[in-house]
Amino acid sequence: MLTPTLPVFGASSASSAQLAVLGGSPVRTARWTGWPVWDPAAEKPMMELLRSGNWYRGDGNKVNEFEQAYAELIEAKRVVATASGSAALIAALQVMGVDAGDEVIVSPYTFIASYNVIFDKHALPVFADTDQETFLINPKKIEEKITERTTALLPVHIFGLPADMNSINAIAKKHDLAVIEDACQAWLAEYDGKKCGTLADLGCFSFQNSKHIPSGEGGAVSSNKEDLMDRVKAYHDCGRPSGPSMRGMGSNPVRGSNRRLTEVQAGLLLSQMVRALADADKRLENALYLDSRLKEVPGIIPYKLADGATRSSYHLYPFRYKKEFFDGLSRKKFMAALQAEGIPCYPGYGKQYHDGLIEEAISSRGYKRLFSEQRLKRYREELHQLPDNDQLTEEAVAIFQYVLLAEKSDMDDVVNAIQKIYKNRKQLL
Numbered sequence: 245m246l247t248p249t250l251p252v253f254g255a256s257s258a259s260s261a262q263l264a265v266l267g268g269s270p271v272r273t274a275r276w277t278g279w280p281v282w283d284p285a286a287e288k289p290m291m292e293l294l295r296s297g298n299w300y301r302g303d304g305n306k307v308n309e310f311e312q313a314y315a316e317l318i319e320a321k322r323v324v325a326t327a328s329g330s331a332a333l334i335a336a337l338q339v340m341g342v343d344a345g346d347e348v349i350v351s352p353y354t355f356i357a358s359y360n361v362i363f364d365k366h367a368l369p370v371f372a373d374t375d376q377e378t379f380l381i382n383p384k385k386i387e388e389k390i391t392e393r394t395t396a397l398l399p400v401h402i403f404g405l406p407a408d409m410n411s412i413n414a415i416a417k418k419h420d421l422a423v424i425e426d427a428c429q430a431w432l433a434e435y436d437g438k439k440c441g442t443l444a445d446l447g448c449f450s451f452q453n454s455k456h457i458p459s460g461e462g463g464a465v466s467s468n469k470e471d472l473m474d475r476v477k478a479y480h481d482c483g484r485p486s487g488p489s490m491r492g493m494g495s496n497p498v499r500g501s502n503r504r505l506t507e508v509q510a511g512l513l514l515s516q517m518v519r520a521l522a523d524a525d526k527r528l529e530n531a532l533y534l535d536s537r538l539k540e541v542p543g544i545i546p547y548k549l550a551d552g553a554t555r556s557s558y559h560l561y562p563f564r565y566k567k568e569f570f571d572g573l574s575r576k577k578f579m580a581a582l583q584a585e586g587i588p589c590y591p592g593y594g595k596q597y598h599d600g601l602i603e604e605a606i607s608s609r610g611y612k613r614l615f616s617e618q619r620l621k622r623y624r625e626e627l628h629q630l631p632d633n634d635q636l637t638e639e640a641v642a643i644f645q646y647v648l649l650a651e652k653s654d655m656d657d658v659v660n661a662i663q664k665i666y667k668n669r670k671q672l673l
């Protein structure tokens with residue numbers, strides 16, 4: 245989970261050559277902003293909402309208001325708010341017809357929820373290897389993973405870096421597959437000048453507390469396809485009818501579940517959304533500055549935008565750390581040194597596909613009924629054939645998004661800290 249922890253720092257001495265992790269003065273002593281940021285202007289409307297007792301979406305208008313405002317923000321025809329990003333993904337998989345025994349091709353470099361939701365449907369998450377430069381699913385590795393059971397592609401715009409959607413959509417068209425964007429970290433990110441969440445059949449967002457528009461928990465499905473969105477709306481509301489195609493079909497014409505957002509969460513989201521555009525611009529400006537400066541440091545390779553991507557949302561600012569340029573200094577020690585210099589960072593995602601959850605799922609009674617022994621044997625083997633992703637999980641370092649909300653001059657602290665570690669790396673060997 246991307247939970248920021250704010251380090252407390254000692255005295256400042258940016259020029260000291262003694263690394264802070266060994267007792268020297270850190271490059272940065274000032275605190276970074278915390279997250280989320282409360283807007284005092286939200287207090288009056290939030291108190292009114294709480295006092296009204298209308299906390300359920302059926303009794304108020306805040307969820308509707310938020311859906312409309314978010315649709316406008318990401319330039320989508322429709323948005324349905326959900327209880328979480330996971331709930332959004334589950335609704336999207338349901339509406340795109342992903343069924344028990346199907347296969348869904350997904351990015352391996354992601355938060356666990358991207359494939360937990362596929363297991364939720366009793367389908368198989370099949371990983372296509374990552375492009376290390378972009379941190380994203382490598383479109384060249386997708387087709388070899390398609391089988392007669394494949395029904396959908398689930399690219400993840402990880403860290404807000406848009407996946408190569410032209411290539412992905414072309415593959416889907418050729419093989420008649422659905423495409424669902426996991427845009428849970430990609431609010432206001434753009435591909436070919438269009439917002440993530442509007443680039444495929446359905447897009448899914450998260451508004452969990454670490455996210456750029458936070459409400460503790462929350463999510464949304466977005467699309468330009470009205471008929472699909474009617475079905476998402478119906479699914480997320482216990483299968484109640486939605487839209488002209490379900491008129492006169494009874495009170496629960498389709499299978500559904502309660503995946504609704506509350507009015508209270510929508511109230512929070514409306515207040516948090518006020519700052520979203522300005523924050524996104526700030527992160528972009530600072531990220532572009534870091535891109536230009538970090539290239540100066542040997543062994544530090546900032547992310548590369550995928551072909552066609554025009555703007556990232558920087559849920560984190562990622563780069564690859566090549567220890568061979570640091571005389572073999574491990575990533576763990578590099579990160580400890582960076583944290584000690586006052587720069588909060590995170591090692592990105594690991595190889596969760598070896599952690600046991602997948603084995604638990606596919607050795608269950610249900611999966612053994614749904615998939616042949618031969619298929620599951622090949623599947624197990626292929627979990628060990630993700631060389632690019634495996635390497636990325638060992639080299640990635642990511643700077644927390646709230647760092648990018650500081651001033652441009654604060655970005656120099658990030659660069660100076662990394663440079664200081666590089667210059668003094670021998671102290672840590």
Ligand SMILES: Cc1ncc(COP(=O)(O)O)c(C=O)c1O
Nearest residue numbers: 328329330355357358428450452
């Ligand atoms: C890439 C990605 N997918 C899906 C999710 C699931 O969202 P939620 O935690 O709101 O269920 C998250 C949340 O962290 C995420 O980062």
